[in-house]
Amino acid sequence: MKFGGSSVADAEKIRRCADVVRAQQEKHQVVTVVSAMGGVTDLLLELAEAAGSGNRSVKYTLLAEIRRRHEEAAAELGVMEKVEPLLANLETLVAGIVAVGELTPRSRDAVVSHGEQLSAILTAAALDGRAMTGQEVGIVTNDQHGEAEPLMNLSLYQIHENLEPLMANGERIVVTGFLGATQHGVISTIGRGGSDYTATLLGAALKADEIWICSDVDGLMTADPRNVPGAQLLDQITFAESIEMGQFGAKSMHPRALEPSAEHKIPVRVRSSFNTDCPGTLITETAPTTATMRSVLLLKNVALINVAGAAMVGRPGTAAKVFAALAEAEVNVQMISQTVSEAGISLVVAESQLPRARAVLEGQLLRTNAAKRVEVDEHVAVVAAVGSGMRGSVGVAARIFGALSDASINIEAIAQGSSELSVCLVVKGDDGPGAVRAIHDAFGLGGA
Amino acid sequence: MRIFVVGYGVVARSFIDLLEAQQSVLYQQQGLSPRLVGVCDSTGAAVSERGLSADELRAAKESTGTVAGVAGHGVRTVDAAQLIAECDADIVVEASPSQMSTPGRSIENLKAAFRTGKHAISVNKAPLAAAMPAMLELAEFNGVQFRFSGTVGGGTPVLNVARECARGDEVTMVRGIFNGTTNFILWKMHSEGLDFDTVLKEAIDLGYAETDPSADIDGVDAATKVVILANYVLGRPATIGDVKVEGIRGLPRERIEEAAQRGNHLKLIGEIGEALSVAPQEVPIGDPLDVPASLNAITLSLKASSDITLIGRGAGGIETATSVMRDLLDIWNVIGGRS
Numbered sequence: 018m019k020f021g022g023s024s025v026a027d028a029e030k031i032r033r034c035a036d037v038v039r040a041q042q043e044k045h046q047v048v049t050v051v052s053a054m055g056g057v058t059d060l061l062l063e064l065a066e067a068a069g070s071g072n073r074s075v076k077y078t079l080l081a082e083i084r085r086r087h088e089e090a091a092a093e094l095g096v097m098e099k100v101e102p103l104l105a106n107l108e109t110l111v112a113g114i115v116a117v118g119e120l121t122p123r124s125r126d127a128v129v130s131h132g133e134q135l136s137a138i139l140t141a142a143a144l145d146g147r148a149m150t151g152q153e154v155g156i157v158t159n160d161q162h163g164e165a166e167p168l169m170n171l172s173l174y175q176i177h178e179n180l181e182p183l184m185a186n187g188e189r190i191v192v193t194g195f196l197g198a199t200q201h202g203v204i205s206t207i208g209r210g211g212s213d214y215t216a217t218l219l220g221a222a223l224k225a226d227e228i229w230i231c232s233d234v235d236g237l238m239t240a241d242p243r244n245v246p247g248a249q250l251l252d253q254i255t256f257a258e259s260i261e262m263g264q265f266g267a268k269s270m271h272p273r274a275l276e277p278s279a280e281h282k283i284p285v286r287v288r289s290s291f292n293t294d295c296p297g298t299l300i301t302e303t304a305p306t307t308a309t310m311r312s313v314l315l316l317k318n319v320a321l322i323n324v325a326g327a328a329m330v331g332r333p334g335t336a337a338k339v340f341a342a343l344a345e346a347e348v349n350v351q352m353i354s355q356t357v358s359e360a361g362i363s364l365v366v367a368e369s370q371l372p373r374a375r376a377v378l379e380g381q382l383l384r385t386n387a388a389k390r391v392e393v394d395e396h397v398a399v400v401a402a403v404g405s406g407m408r409g410s411v412g413v414a415a416r417i418f419g420a421l422s423d424a425s426i427n428i429e430a431i432a433q434g435s436s437e438l439s440v441c442l443v444v445k446g447d448d449g450p451g452a453v454r455a456i457h458d459a460f461g462l463g464g465a
Numbered sequence: 466m467r468i469f470v471v472g473y474g475v476v477a478r479s480f481i482d483l484l485e486a487q488q489s490v491l492y493q494q495q496g497l498s499p500r501l502v503g504v505c506d507s508t509g510a511a512v513s514e515r516g517l518s519a520d521e522l523r524a525a526k527e528s529t530g531t532v533a534g535v536a537g538h539g540v541r542t543v544d545a546a547q548l549i550a551e552c553d554a555d556i557v558v559e560a561s562p563s564q565m566s567t568p569g570r571s572i573e574n575l576k577a578a579f580r581t582g583k584h585a586i587s588v589n590k591a592p593l594a595a596a597m598p599a600m601l602e603l604a605e606f607n608g609v610q611f612r613f614s615g616t617v618g619g620g621t622p623v624l625n626v627a628r629e630c631a632r633g634d635e636v637t638m639v640r641g642i643f644n645g646t647t648n649f650i651l652w653k654m655h656s657e658g659l660d661f662d663t664v665l666k667e668a669i670d671l672g673y674a675e676t677d678p679s680a681d682i683d684g685v686d687a688a689t690k691v692v693i694l695a696n697y698v699l700g701r702p703a704t705i706g707d708v709k710v711e712g713i714r715g716l717p718r719e720r721i722e723e724a725a726q727r728g729n730h731l732k733l734i735g736e737i738g739e740a741l742s743v744a745p746q747e748v749p750i751g752d753p754l755d756v757p758a759s760l761n762a763i764t765l766s767l768k769a770s771s772d773i774t775l776i777g778r779g780a781g782g783i784e785t786a787t788s789v790m791r792d793l794l795d796i797w798n799v800i801g802g803r804s
Contacts, residue, residue, distance in 0.1 A: 159606065168606055170598035170702065178569075200580045200603070 019050040019194060019216035021232035024290035025136050026055035027086075028093035028143075033291055035143035037231075038189070040293070045226070046184055048219055049191045051140050052212040053132025054086060065128040068111045069120025080111060087135050096142040100135060107131045122162035126206045133193035133212070146189030151215060152198035155179045156207075160199045164208035167197055167218060169277070176222035184223075192219060210274030217285065221277040228278055229297075230270060231290040236298035237262065239462040240313045244450045247463030250295070251311060253304040258311050259285075261403045261438045275300070309413060310404035310460040313453045319351060320371040321397045321429060321443050324378060325361035326389025336362060338387050339378065346377040352399060352441055354432045363430040365399055365443060397429060398449030400442045402456055408437040417442070420459035426452050466499050466797065469554035469583075471545055471574055472561035473506040473522070473532050475782030476588050476615070480558065480789045481519045487790070497797050503552050507561075509533025510540040510548055545570070546577040556796060558789060559587040565685055565705075568595040575600055579607045584800070586792040588615035588785055594689035598702035610799055612792035613697075617643065617690045620784025621777030622791065623763055627698045635768040636699055639737040643690035645759030645779040646674045646681040647713055647733045651745075652757050655721050655730060661713070673759055683712035684733060684743040691735040691743060698765075703741060711744040720745070730755050 018041065020034050034049075041047050053061070064079040084104055091100040107128065114124055134150060141148035155175025158165035183190055194212020197205050207214055213230055220228035237259070240248040254262075256279040260272040270287065278285050279302075288297025329335045336355070339362055343350055352365035366374050375393055382388040407413045417440060421428060430443040444452045457463060468484075470477050484491075484499055491497045500516040509531040511517055517535065525534030533539035540548070549557055557578040559571055568591035575592055578585045585604070587593065592600055593613055604611035617623045630636065642648050646668060653664040665682070668674040680686045688708040695703045713733055724731045729747035732754060736742050748754050753774035756762045761779030766772050778784055 168599075168602055170602040171596075171600075174596045174599040174704075200576070200607075 018047055018229040018231055019212055020052065020140075020290055021212070022052040022055035022058070023233045024231060025051050025140060028090040028139070031090065031094065031139050031143045034140060037290065037293060038144055042189065047189070048180065048184070048223065049140065049144065049146070049189070050194045050212055050216045050219060051133065051136045051191060052194045054090070054136050057083060057086065057132040057136070058129060061129045061132050062125070064111060065114065065120055065125045068114040068128075069118070071115055071118040073115055075111060075115070076108070080108060083107070087139070090139050094139055094142040096138060099138050099142070103131060103135055103138070123203060126162045127204055129206055130193070130196050130204045133195050137191045137193045141189070141191040144189050144191060146191050147183070148191045148193075150193045151196035152202065152204065153179070154192050154219070156197035156215070156218065157200055158197040158205045158207060160203070160205065162205050165197055165199075165205035167207060168200075172197070172218060173222040176219055180219070180223060210271035213270050213274035214277075217274055217276070217278040217283075220283050221281040224281070225283055228283055228285045230285060230287045232287075233289065234287070235289045235292060235295045236287050237312070239311065240453055240457045241315065244315065245313075245454050245457050245463070248457070249462060249464050251298045252296070253299045253301060254311055255304045255405055256300055256302060257438055258304075258403055258405055259300045262312055262314060306406060308404065308460070308462075309406040309410050310402055310462065311406070312403045313457045313462065314401045314403065315449050315453050316351070316399035316401065317446070317449060318368040319365050319397060319399055320368050321394040322364045322366060322371075322374060322378065323361055323390070323392040323394075324364070324382065324388050325392065327360065328386055329362075329388055330360055335387060338382060339364075342377045342381040343374055346373045348374040348377070352430075352432050352443070354430045363443075365397070365430075368395065371395060394429065396446035397443050398446050398452075400444060400449060400452045400456065401439050403439045405438055407440070414440065416459055417456055420455040421452055424451055424455040426455065466497060466556065467502040467554045468499055468556050468558060468793075469503040469549060469552050470501065470558045470560060471505055471549070472559070472589070473504055473526060474560065474562060476785045476789070477504070477558070477560040478519075478523070479782040479786035480560070481522065483783075483786050483790055485519050495794060495797060497794070499793070502554050503548065504532050505543055505545050505548060506532050508541070510543045510545075511535040511538045512540055512548070512552060513538045514553065546573040549574055549583070550577040550581045554583055556584045556586065556793065559585060559589045559592070560789070561589055563590040563689075565591050565594060565680055565689065568592050572596055572600070576603060579603045579609055579611075582607060582609060584610040584796050585612075586615075586789055586796070587611075587613045588789060590616045590686070590689040590693070593693050594705040596704060597692060597696045598704070601696065610796045612795055613693065614792050615785040615788035617693050618761055618763070619778055619780040620787045621761065621775065621779065622788065623775060623777075624694070624697055625791075626775055627694065627763065627765055630765050630767060630773055631698055634770055636765055637768050638766040639694055639698065639763065640754065640766075641735055641763035642732055642754060642756060642761050643687040643735045643763070643779070644681055644733060645761055646678065647684075647687070648756065648761070649673050649759040650682070651713065651721070651731055651733065654716075654718060655725065658718070660718055661716050682714045684710045685712075687733060687735045687743045691737055691741050695737050695741055699737060708741040708743060710742070713745055716745065
């Protein structure tokens with residue numbers, strides 16, 4: 018079971034998590050994974066950055082705030098003596114970074130790792146269990162600090178060897194999420210997917226029956242309930258669908274975090290930490306369904322760029338130029354669409370990256386006449402309809418377009434991969450929520 | 466090339482002797498001048514930058530019971546993994562005894578070698594049986610070579626031949642006799658009509674079987690070889706837990722007699738097909754796998770081509786030492802060889 022930051026935000030919540038774990042331990046063997054207390058990772062990152070720029074006052078501001086939150090919780094849970102050494106260690110570390118005035122990825126990981134280490138100690142105290150770091154359980158990563166990649170086979174083997182005997186002894190183990198160590202024993206953080214990734218790694222290594230990802234949502238929904246009042250909880254979806262949904266930023270799991278469980282075919286349950294009556298959403302290899310579509314998602318704050326010009330037609334390498342330019346400016350392209358006429362390539366990028374994207378495309382393509390125009394539409398939204406039932410199902414597009422035309426919504430661009438797991442549509446930003454509702458209704462996702 | 470040897474048993478000693486005996490040939494033919502910079506046994510180690518000789522090691526072992534007795538170069542009470550990490554070797558030969566139930570130490574030794582950028586040769590089967598995918602991954606991650614041809618078939622180059630067969634074709638099935646002791650026991654039971662216990666005792670007296678023969682007769686040793694072949698030849702990430710194992714402990718003589726009535730011999734067969742298994746199976750008399758005494762045999766079934774069988778002695782200190790030498794030369798060639 019993995020608990021997110023908001024579920025372990027203070028002593029009272031940590032106690033409630035411990036109660037939930039204890040209840041499950043009556044029937045199952047449980048290993049618990051925790052994130053840092055809600056908001057702490059951001060504070061630690063800010064602290065690391067500030068220290069790196071030589072800011073001496075952090076000790077009294079950010080560090081004090083971090084100290085206050087953990088000391089409060091520790092006092093209540095009665096483990097002050099275990100928390101103090103870690104906080105002292107953090108203070109020394111930060112003082113060192115301030116003194117050098119330089120923050121390396123390695124020292125940033127060392128600072129950030131304190132969040133999970135502290136929350137694991139606090140949770141272990143509430144659970145009367147044993148706190149272990151990712152390094153102690155055996156997660157070995159490469160040395161790409163901040164975005165470290167686990168050495169999968171080695172980590173799986175070591176986790177199994179280290180944890181099985183402890184579990185056989187009936188120990189209640191609490192593992193820090195998000196953390197590993199290089200083969201030389203230097204702490205690293207595993208970046209995207211974070212603590213969820215730790216949970217699925219552990220689950221795969223221990224051949225768990227299920228991996229539970231517990232947070233403040235009940236599970237995965239057919240749509241964002243704030244936008245679509247009739248949105249329903251999904252009971253069961255496939256790994257492929259979940260990965261697709263995760264890519265659209267649904268309150269789902271990061272695709273990377275699902276890899277170990279998908280590969281070892283271990284079901285993942287996304288559920289609420291405290292609303293234990295709700296079973297949540299089960300993610301499995303295959304999921305029984307008759308539904309064509311699972312979920313409709315909305316990606317806001319994106320911009321559409323249209324690179325056009327007759328010079329592009331039939332000229333090999335134009336697309337390469339466009340993407341090389343964007344890569345150079347470190348712009349992440351979220352969606353691509355081009356017709357066979359080749360007269361234009363449509364791209365969707367995050368709004369925040371638009372100025373960079375525009376500048377580099379104008380600079381590199383217009384000047385060299387590789388393209389004639391770079392048109393930009395800043396206020397757009399991407400609507401993504403996800404579901405493996407769409408594969409090989411005739412008439413899905415017609416129903417989507419029909420629904421949007423009934424709602425008088427114009428579609429600016431379309432993309433669908435040949436996997437047919439999802440269809441993405443670009444619409445005017447203001448039309449986004451309406452488009453989601455229209456498609457959601459047209460496919461009856463709100464239930465009878 | 467600087468070599469560190471972990472373990473000072475029969476294989477290690479034979480290898481060290483071979484290294485000295487072949488010195489001029491290795492230099493003339495391969496441009497290789499190996500230097501033994503360290504050896505450790507269970508209680509100590511000898512370390513020398515300028516190289517250790519087979520004679521001084523043997524003398525120290527005989528007079529003091531440990532290689533740490535080498536004058537001026539002995540180190541008492543060592544942590545092998547730490548020594549490996551800190552020594553100045555290019556290649557580590559892990560030749561400590563295969564302890565299947567406790568592979569931890571040999572795994573730590575290999576990890577220490579890989580982590581510090583050293584190539585490794587293992588004749589110890591335990592780390593491979595328990596964690597072969599992990600060891601291969603770590604070696605690749607650190608860009609070092611990892612060889613272990615002595616773990617299967619002793620001096621018979623089973624792994625390399627098998628892999629060579631698999632090139633450009635597809636191995637659909639591997640079956641074989643991977644344990645000489647059990648083959649000897651089954652062969653004796655059949656040919657002389659003796660009981661399991663009688664033959665086992667004879668095998669122990671002859672030195673074919675260990676005083677604790679469990680790993681052999683319970684099929685564990687054969688299972689480790691199934692694991693190694695599955696990983697190396699078929700590229701399947703397997704460990705010992707994935708093999709279904711049935712040994713021959715206490716096998717009734719009637720089973721052998723019944724097999725004979727059907728024109729078959731009972732053999733302990735390791736199989737890599739849909740699943741991985743080790744179990745007594747009947748083999749037609751005269752089949753390529755119907756090998757006598759303590760011989761090993763392996764049959765590879767190929768998709769396009771026909772079956773290929775390789776027969777040879779499966780163990781022996783000197784034979785296995787030659788496989789370490791082959792591995793050493795392989796690594797020498799891969800990392801640039803004559804330069």
